[in-house]
Amino acid sequence: MALDRKTVAHIARLARIKVRDEELDALAGELSGILAWVEQLQKVDVAGVEPMTGTVAMDLKMREDAVTDGGIRDKVLANAPSTQGGFFAVPKVIE
């Protein structure tokens, strides 16, 4: 399936990656090429086959509902590009 410029711009928006207008055609070509190649899966008969989400059949373990970590604010913030008063700082969200 070939993607057009508009679809590529939409995907970029969903993926939160800024793509310049002049890049759209080349990207549409690359992504369409990959999608055309994976198209061969459409021919496979998968009727009655359950989707495989993991390789090891096991139940998730239960644990006690208790606090196991925390109280490490400075460690959590240590790599932040910008902090303010013990919080991550980002551009204003609400005017």
Added chain:
Amino acid sequence: MTGALTDLTVAETRAGLKAGKFSALEVARAHIRAMEKARGLNAFITETPERALSDAAESDRRIARGEARPLEGVPLAIKDLFCTEGVLTTAGSHILDGFKPPYESTVTAQLWRDGAVMLGKTNMDEFAMGSSTTTSYYKPTANPWTRRGDNRMLVPGGSSGGSSAAVAARIAAAATGTDTGGSIRQPASFTGIVGMKPTYGRCSRWGIVAFASSLDQAGPMTRTVRDAAIVLRSMAGHDPKDSTSVDAPVPDYERALGKGVKGLRVGIPREYRVDGMAREIDLLWQQGVAWLKDAGAEPVEIGLPHTKLALPAYYIIAPAEASSNLARYDGARFGLRVPGKSLTDMYESTRAAGFGKEVRRRVMIGTYVLSAGYYDAYYLRAQRVRALIARDFTQAFDRVDVILTPTAPSAAFAVGEKADDPIAMYLNDVFTVTVNLAGLPGISVPAGLSADGLPLGLQLIGRAFDEETLFRAAEAVEKAAKFTARPAGAA
């Protein structure tokens, strides 16, 4: 003596330290010198020589007290995908600029617990997406091997290419890698070393930068099968912090060695004779069958009929999981931030500047196949095909104990040779990716040289959680192949 110290295997280092033939500090210094001398390979993103010396000093104290641990004094290189506390961890990406994890990955914590010495963090394809270590923000790594009569720089495979180059060039006795579609085994094949991907769930993924969570698995890269068995034992084990790690005892893999392969049934999948595969690789494969037969194993032709669907299924599933995992790189909490007029603008600008082309391509493919209206047609269908691929293996393992295949369809290629066609690059993983989809263990063993003098590997695939049989068969191939060639670029 110091020249020889970098040639020692993990097992030899362990024995020499125990016998007092040399100290851990001498071993560490020899490897640090090798690392400095081989900087032209660009195998490391971060070198940690001071850390290596202090680790080694502690090892010497332990040895003196008679309290040596399983990997005491063994110098290791760590793929830069493992979070190491206080040490820059980049995943080969610009977007993790300056990131010093406040925690240690479970796998590396276990290696340090067992006395290993840390040399540094190795280069890799960005976020482990690639088969050549050319997509790294930190420039490509060179393969220490070159073609006979041709000094062009070759790739060390990928994504664990810094690790494979470091082990092949005798900079590190062993290294960690991770393997999502072949990223341990293919670089091992390209550099003439052993690379082992354990069963999914064998090693904890906690603290390893995530690429495709249902496929990612850590494993050892070494120069011998025995060393892979030794290092895996320290890496493996249940971890409550990774709900997909399996709560099962870790065997002493070394004890599986030396038992031979008499009576072992070895599957030879006819679908792995792919179009365009080099004739010398087909011949090496036949040679491998003959070696195992001579050692007493029984070759059995098997069918894995859905093999050709594995790569297309992988290139839906892996990007889908990656697009979700990589959503966390938003410029807000760690790594690179490119300022923006609004929060969304900051996200979009940061991710545009921080991700390289291959990562952007995969995140966008993943976003698309998960988006409304396409989820069933792409993602769900790929997961159903994945089930068929896994079923092929289950049926094959009713008849055989282990499967033998080539590791990769070619020897190492030159930088840039496959760069303009993403799908040509993806085909590197044609023999390895099925193993990740089925969650099985696989190992690449150096088995011979190509006509122009480059290493070629054979792959063995085992039953889930039967790494022991896999090591036994790998040892038989190793013994028969007698691979002693070493790269010109070795220290």
